[in-house]
Structure formats: structure tokens, C-alpha cells
Amino acid sequence: MPHQCTDCGQGFDDGSKEMLSGCPNCGGTKFQYKPAGASTVDTPAEPPEPPEPAVDSTVARTVGNAATAVRDLVSPSSTSASTEEDVPTSGSPTPAEDHAQASARSEVVSPDELPPAPDRFRSAPQMDDSAETTHSPLESKEEQDEATDISRNPSVSPPDSTASDEVASSADSEDDQPSRPGLSELRKELNDQFESIRVVEPGQYELNLMELYDREEYIIALQEDGKYTIQVPERWND
Amino acid sequence: MGLLTGLRSSISRAASTLFSDEEPKRIGIYGPPNAGKTTLSNRIVRDWTEHGDAVGPESHIPHETRRARRRENIEIERDGKTVTIDVVDTPGVTTKVDYTEFLEHDMEKEDAVRRSREATEGVAEAMHWLREDVDGVIYVLDSTTDPFTQVNTMLIGIIESQDLPVLILANKIDLEDSSVQRIRNAFPQHETIPLSALEGDNMDEVYDNIAEYFG
Numbered sequence: 368m369p370h371q372c373t374d375c376g377q378g379f380d381d382g383s384k385e386m387l388s389g390c391p392n393c394g395g396t397k398f399q400y401k402p403a404g405a406s407t408v409d410t411p412a413e414p415p416e417p418p419e420p421a422v423d424s425t426v427a428r429t430v431g432n433a434a435t436a437v438r439d440l441v442s443p444s445s446t447s448a449s450t451e452e453d454v455p456t457s458g459s460p461t462p463a464e465d466h467a468q469a470s471a472r473s474e475v476v477s478p479d480e481l482p483p484a485p486d487r488f489r490s491a492p493q494m495d496d497s498a499e500t501t502h503s504p505l506e507s508k509e510e511q512d513e514a515t516d517i518s519r520n521p522s523v524s525p526p527d528s529t530a531s532d533e534v535a536s537s538a539d540s541e542d543d544q545p546s547r548p549g550l551s552e553l554r555k556e557l558n559d560q561f562e563s564i565r566v567v568e569p570g571q572y573e574l575n576l577m578e579l580y581d582r583e584e585y586i587i588a589l590q591e592d593g594k595y596t597i598q599v600p601e602r603w604n605d
Numbered sequence: 606m607g608l609l610t611g612l613r614s615s616i617s618r619a620a621s622t623l624f625s626d627e628e629p630k631r632i633g634i635y636g637p638p639n640a641g642k643t644t645l646s647n648r649i650v651r652d653w654t655e656h657g658d659a660v661g662p663e664s665h666i667p668h669e670t671r672r673a674r675r676r677e678n679i680e681i682e683r684d685g686k687t688v689t690i691d692v693v694d695t696p697g698v699t700t701k702v703d704y705t706e707f708l709e710h711d712m713e714k715e716d717a718v719r720r721s722r723e724a725t726e727g728v729a730e731a732m733h734w735l736r737e738d739v740d741g742v743i744y745v746l747d748s749t750t751d752p753f754t755q756v757n758t759m760l761i762g763i764i765e766s767q768d769l770p771v772l773i774l775a776n777k778i779d780l781e782d783s784s785v786q787r788i789r790n791a792f793p794q795h796e797t798i799p800l801s802a803l804e805g806d807n808m809d810e811v812y813d814n815i816a817e818y819f820g
Contacts, residue, residue: 564725570704570718572725576759579732 373397387584629678629689630819633739635731635764637756638667638697638724640745641776645802646676646694652808653679660694666710668724670696673734683816690819695734696727698756735763741770741819748775748799749782752791761792770818773797774811779804 370379370386374395379386389396563582565573634642643661651657654676661674677691702724707717735742742764746752764771773792775785779801789797798814800807 564729570714570721572702572721574700574702574725574728576698576700576728576732576756577763579729580736580763 369401371399371401373399629691630740631675631691631693631738632741632743632815632819633693633695633731633734634743634745635695635698635735635760636745637747637754638699639665640697640747641802642697642745643670643694645743645745645774645776645800646674646692648802648805648808649679649681649692650676652812653681660692666707666712668697668702668707668720668727670694671720671723671727672696673727673730681812681816683813683820686816686820688816688820690815693734693739695731696724698728698731698760699724700756702728735760735767739769741772743772743774743815744795745774745776745802746788747777748785748788749777749780752788757791761795765794771795772814772818774802775799776802778806 369381370383371377372379372386372390372393372395374397375390375393377390377392379398385391386398390398563575563578565575567573634646636642644663646660647663650660660676661670663669673696674694675691676694679690679692681688681690702721704714704717704721707720708714712720744757744761744764746757761771773788773795775783775788775797777783778785778799783799785797785799796814796818798807798811800811802808
């Protein structure tokens with residue numbers, strides 16, 4: 368129960384849907400994140416939500432392409448890494464990019480902590496589940512270093528099924544070919560990306576603008592102790 | 606009876622046209638930190654409103670504006686026509702916020718950390734406004750700095766993909782290092798207007814373009 372309502376103390380699992388519409392107990396919208404450590408790793412998260420329709424996929428694609436272009440132009444040395452990025456993805460490249468990156472970032476976690484069954488990656492809704500699970504140890508590790516990826520905490524539905532599939536394929540292919548050349552470059556590139564806001568340490572933040580733009584809910588208050596407030600949209604992906 | 610119904614519908618049609626004409630366009634002033642967004646907002650408000658209260662404090666320290674601020678019903682007159690806009694001054698958008706940057710400005714660590722946190726919330730808010738709440742964008746760039754950054758390209762890309770009208774302003778032309786051409790080269794697909802919001806240089810052209818793009 369890593370999420371706790373700060374008003375009534377009610378606990379919620381990672382990926383819990385109830386908290387997305389406010390605390391069912393008291394209606395509170397302020398939650399505190401309490402990393403549960405290794406125990407959460409083995410516990411499968413709540414049933415994930417259905418994939419959101421790909422409303423902004425073209426937006427994300429256009430912008431993502433532009434951003435990649437800039438990155439290539441700004442640092443020519445990263446060209447090879449960008450090419451690598453395209454290898455695991457099969458369909459539209461960019462909306463998945465961030466999620467693929469987020470997923471790949473979780474590769475920092477030792478491989479035996481990753482869910483063993485590749486089937487977990489096959490279907491779209493389970494992607495969020497697996498991403499959440501594989502991400503948890505990283506989170507708790509980061510927590511020890513006073514670093515948290517807070518955007519993970521108000522966990523929301525995966526953006527679209529295309530993205531999910533691509534995350535799946537990227538995760539699979541990386542599992543299959545751990546020693547692929549350029550992987551470290553790719554990983555470095557991917558590690559530069561994350562979801563929404565990353566707290567490096569109190570007072571130091573890294574922001575993922577596309578994620579912030581794409582999200583329907585938005586973070587209206589951050590606190591150093593791991594608390595955060597999100598604005599809950601009136602209608603949640605009807 | 607038929608006449609009455611016809612009359613009523615024509616009145617309501619006229620009224621709806623009237624109201625839609627009067628509905629002010631909400632223009633978001635976006636750009637990286639320290640580009641002069643608040644200075645521009647203040648100048649627009651001071652030029653076109655009676656009392657001319659400032660939208661917000663201006664500062665050379667980045668992230669002075671950490672909440673989006675709105676001024677409504679600013680009437681800009683051009684060629685005998687009036688364009689009404691709501692101006693939203695937004696926090697500077699960036700991909701990294703680091704409190705140590707503020708320590709250089711004689712700030713205590715605690716204040717710097719708080720400023721940093723508020724600035725981060727501000728970026729989240731600015732991105733949210735961009736998604737939900739603006740009808741057009743004035744994108745302000747500091748013409749003394751390199752415009753070809755990931756933040757600028759990404760934001761302009763989002764704005765383009767939403768088909769929002771956008772005007773690019775090359776600010777700070779009063780400074781020696783200013784290069785308007787560098788900004789034109791970076792975003793050739795958009796109109797770029799040089800100005801100094803601080804000095805009020807070339808504001809006429811800015812207002813002409815605001816009226817044309819957002820009227």
C-alpha cells in the first residue's frame with residue numbers, strides 16, 4: 368500500500384484506480400507516497416486500466432520527431448543511439464519512445480527481478496502492470512538516494528496500445544540480446560528520459576515536457592517529503 | 606406564429622454571433638525562463654488598460670514567474686478595429702530546474718529549494734494550460750541566446766500540432782548580442798517580430814501582428 372490518503376490514512380496499491388477519482392473514503396485528493404520496498408516488487412499491481420485512445424499520438428509523434436532531430440543535430444555523437452532506438456520499435460516510433468525509455472530505464476534493476484514470463488509483455492493492458500512492477504525496485508532504490516520519480520506514483524493508464532506494444536517489443540528484444548552493441552549508449556540515452564517529473568534531490572528536478580503535456584491530470588503541488596497533489600479531471604477516460 | 610418564430614431565431618442568431626465575436630481569445634505567452642515574458646505581459650497591459658496594473662514582478666533571476674497569471678479583456682485597437690484578448694503570462698518552460706542556480710543570486714538554500722520546487726510546479730501548470738486553455742500563443746525568445754534548443758523545438762512542435770496560431774517574438778533587441786536572424790533561421794515557418802519589451806521598441810509591429818493573428 369504505497370499510496371496513502373493524507374486526510375484519512377486510507378492506503379492504496381500502486382496502480383490503484385480508486386485514488387484516481389479521489390479517496391473513496393473521504394474524497395481527499397492529496398496522497399503520500401510510501402515506498403514499500405522489495406515486498407511490492409513481487410506483488411502484482413492492481414488490474415491495469417484499459418488503454419487510452421491515441422488522441423495525441425500524432426502530436427507526440429510530430430514533436431517527438433522534432434525533438435529527436437534536435438538531439439541529433441545538437442549532439443552528432445548520439446546519432447548511433449538514436450538509430451538504435453528505432454530498432455526495437457515496429458510501428459509509430461515516438462509516442463512509445465518515452466514509455467520504452469521508461470521501461471528500459473527499469474532495466475537498471477537486476478534481470479532476475481524482472482517478470483519472467485515474456486507473455487506479460489504481450490498484451491497492452493499488462494504493460495502498465497509490468498512497467499509498474501519492474502519500476503518499483505528502482506523507485507525504492509532512488510528513494511534511498513532521495514531520488515523519486517514522482518510521476519509514477521499517481522499511476523495512470525497507459526497512453527495507447529501502440530505504445531504498449533512497442534514497449535513490449537523493446538523490452539523483449541533487450542532481454543533477448545543483452546550484449547547488443549550500442550546498448551549502453553542506448554541505455555544512457557534512455558536514462559535521460561523519464562516520466563513527467565523526476566526529483567533528483569530536493570530542489571533539483573528533471574522534467575519531461577511531452578509527458579507533462581500528454582497527461583490529463585496534472586501535478587499541482589510537490590513536497591520534499593514525497594507528498595504530492597494531483598488535479599483529478601472531472602471525467603476520467605470515459 | 607411563423608413570423609414570430611422566425612424573428613426569434615434570427616434574434617438568437619444575431620445574439621450568438623455577437624457573443625462569439627466578443628468572446629476574447631486567450632493568448633498564452635510562452636517561452637524559456639528569462640526570455641522576458643512577464644516584461645512583455647506588463648507592457649501589453651500597461652499600454653492597453655486604464656489602470657495598467659502589472660501582471661507580475663519582473664526579475665533577472667530565472668523563474669520569477671512560477672504561477673500562470675491571467676489578465677482578461679485587454680482591448681487592442683488597430684486600424685479602427687478592436688481586438689479583445691486575455692493574456693496568460695506563464696512560467697518559463699525548461700527541462701531542468703536546479704536550486705543551485707539560484708544560490709548565485711544571493712539566495713539562501715532554503716529559499717532556493719522552495720523557488721526550484723515552485724518553478725517545477727509552474728512548468729507543469731504551463732504545460733497543462735497549453736493543452737487545455739489557450740487559443741493562441743505568443744512565443745517569446747531572448748534574441749541574445751541560441752534559440753535552437755530542445756525546449757523551444759518541442760514547444761513549437763506541440764503548438765504546431767495543435768494548430769494554434771503562434772507569433773514568435775525576438776525579445777531584447779536593445780542588447781548588443783541580439784540576433785533576430787538567428788531566431789528567424791531556427792523557425793522559418795513562423796512570423797518573427799523583433800522587439801524590446803523592456804524599452805518598448807517596435808511594439809507597434811507587435812500589436813499589428815497580435816491583431817492580425819489573434820483577432
